[in-house]
Amino acid sequence: MTEELPRLARPDSVEELSELVAAAHRDLRTIGVYGGGTALADHPPGKTPGLLLDMGGLNQVTEHSPGDLILVAGAGATVAELTRVAETGDQELLSDFPADRTDSGSTLGGAIATRAVGPRRIGRLPLREVVLGVTVVLADGTIAKAGGKVVKNVAGYDLAKLMTGSWGTLGIIASAAIRLYPKPQTQGFVEIPGAEAALSSIGSQVAPAAVEIDRSPGVAATTVVMVEGLPESVESRTRQIIDANPGAMPGVEPSWWARRAQAPVTIRASVSPALVPELVGQVARLEDAIGYPIQLRGSAMGVFDLGIGDLDSDPTIATRVVLEHLRSWGQKQLSATVLCAPASVWGEVDAWGEIPGFGLMTTIKDRFDPDGLLSPGRGIGGL
Numbered sequence: 001m002t003e004e005l006p007r008l009a010r011p012d013s014v015e016e017l018s019e020l021v022a023a024a025h026r027d028l029r030t031i032g033v034y035g036g037g038t039a040l041a042d043h044p045p046g047k048t049p050g051l052l053l054d055m056g057g058l059n060q061v062t063e064h065s066p067g068d069l070i071l072v073a074g075a076g077a078t079v080a081e082l083t084r085v086a087e088t089g090d091q092e093l094l095s096d097f098p099a100d101r102t103d104s105g106s107t108l109g110g111a112i113a114t115r116a117v118g119p120r121r122i123g124r125l126p127l128r129e130v131v132l133g134v135t136v137v138l139a140d141g142t143i144a145k146a147g148g149k150v151v152k153n154v155a156g157y158d159l160a161k162l163m164t165g166s167w168g169t170l171g172i173i174a175s176a177a178i179r180l181y182p183k184p185q186t187q188g189f190v191e192i193p194g195a196e197a198a199l200s201s202i203g204s205q206v207a208p209a210a211v212e213i214d215r216s217p218g219v220a221a222t223t224v225v226m227v228e229g230l231p232e233s234v235e236s237r238t239r240q241i242i243d244a245n246p247g248a249m250p251g252v253e254p255s256w257w258a259r260r261a262q263a264p265v266t267i268r269a270s271v272s273p274a275l276v277p278e279l280v281g282q283v284a285r286l287e288d289a290i291g292y293p294i295q296l297r298g299s300a301m302g303v304f305d306l307g308i309g310d311l312d313s314d315p316t317i318a319t320r321v322v323l324e325h326l327r328s329w330g331q332k333q334l335s336a337t338v339l340c341a342p343a344s345v346w347g348e349v350d351a352w353g354e355i356p357g358f359g360l361m362t363t364i365k366d367r368f369d370p371d372g373l374l375s376p377g378r379g380i381g382g383l
């Protein structure tokens with residue numbers, strides 16, 4: 001293994017994965033990870049890896065226990081396949097995954113590494129609570145296991161939580177055990193003009209599963225509330241939402257549901273739910289002022305992706321203007337970071353702003369990957 005370490009490898013077992021990582025560690029080669037490849041344009045590109053691991057060989061579902069609401073699978077298993085398996089037990093993956101990315105082959109490992117999230121974040125546990133256990137190959141090739149049914153742990157760390165959102169910078173996820181959820185019988189959608197109803201909808205007694213806002217360039221925003229459950233309950237709650245909101249209409253799942261704004265540059269803006277209507281207003285004013293179309297899409301919980309389009313000129317300038325404008329408007333109450341941008345933009349703008357807990361993140365990175373070999377530059381803050 002040491003002499004002929006390839007540039008690209010597709011391990012079929014955790015042992016093979018471990019040997020490859022150990023060999024790369026001995027050679028001080030950097031390692032990149034390829035799941036479904038749907039998030040490779042997100043975050044900075046990082047350094048070109050000396051070894052690229054294609055996780056597609058680790059795609060087996062090793063356990064599905066509908067009675068225990070648990071599914072265990074290799075990190076390379078696609079979310080689409082896991083959804084299909086869960087459906088055989090009338091269940092679904094508890095976390096909500098982006099619909100279009102699921103169709104394009106995003107994997108369990110990629111979803112965990114990037115902390116994927118979809119519209120139903122209001123009524124659902126966050127992904128880090130859904131991952132019950134993981135098997136991880138650490139930077140030196142050691143196989144570490146954490147959670148539920150496994151034996152070995154990395155002292156002092158909750159490995160499953162640590163891997164969620166780690167972007168391949170702390171270890172390679174080989175497999176994971178995730179919690180399932182009974183599949184709701186029906187869903188109902190209500191469209192409400194504007195963004196003002198978003199906050200009251202989140203807290204209302206109808207207990208929505210999702211409240212999403214979409215605003216296309218030059219067009220007024222729309223709020224869509226989704227409820228799910230038994231048919232009679234969905235029908236009565238849908239009626240309650242319509243009665244409580246002037247202009248509200250029953251709808252179907254919009255074409256943009258669970259699909260992020262697509263544009264050359266995407267900025268993620270987070271505010272408290274109370275500030276959502278103001279943020280939506282700010283984006284409309286900003287679009288008028290700078291002349292770049294901005295697609296806003298996200299959750300009334302306050303997390304939005306802003307797709308900035310038509311960047312014939314310089315994407316760096318547009319990115320900088322939008323970031324600076326949002327930060328000066330929102331001050332400490334808003335976080336604005338670049339999620340996706342051409343490679344040239346990352347080093348030219350303050351892509352991350354102030355990152356809460358960055359010192360701790362750096363300490364953990366040094367502990368897990370002291371040689372800086374795992375996906376260098378791909379993590380939060382360019383870790």
Ligand SMILES: Cc1cc2nc3c(=O)[nH]c(=O)nc-3n(C[C@H](O)[C@H](O)[C@H](O)COP(=O)(O)OP(=O)(O)OC[C@H]3O[C@@H](n4cnc5c(N)ncnc54)[C@H](O)[C@@H]3O)c2cc1C
Pocket residue numbers: 032033034035036037038039040041042055075076097098099100101105106107108109110111112113114115116117118167168169171172173174258259260261262375378
């Ligand atoms: C148009 C568009 C829309 C999107 N919409 C959404 C959305 O609505 N919500 C959302 O959350 N995301 C969204 N994404 C991002 C992306 O689709 C998700 O994050 C997806 O779950 C990534 O899975 P993947 O298998 O394709 O990961 P990949 O693209 O293969 O990998 C992404 C990164 O994760 C790491 N990684 C992958 N596998 C492993 C592993 N086994 N162990 C350790 N690290 C690993 C690597 O560092 C890699 O660089 C969108 C992306 C695009 C382009």
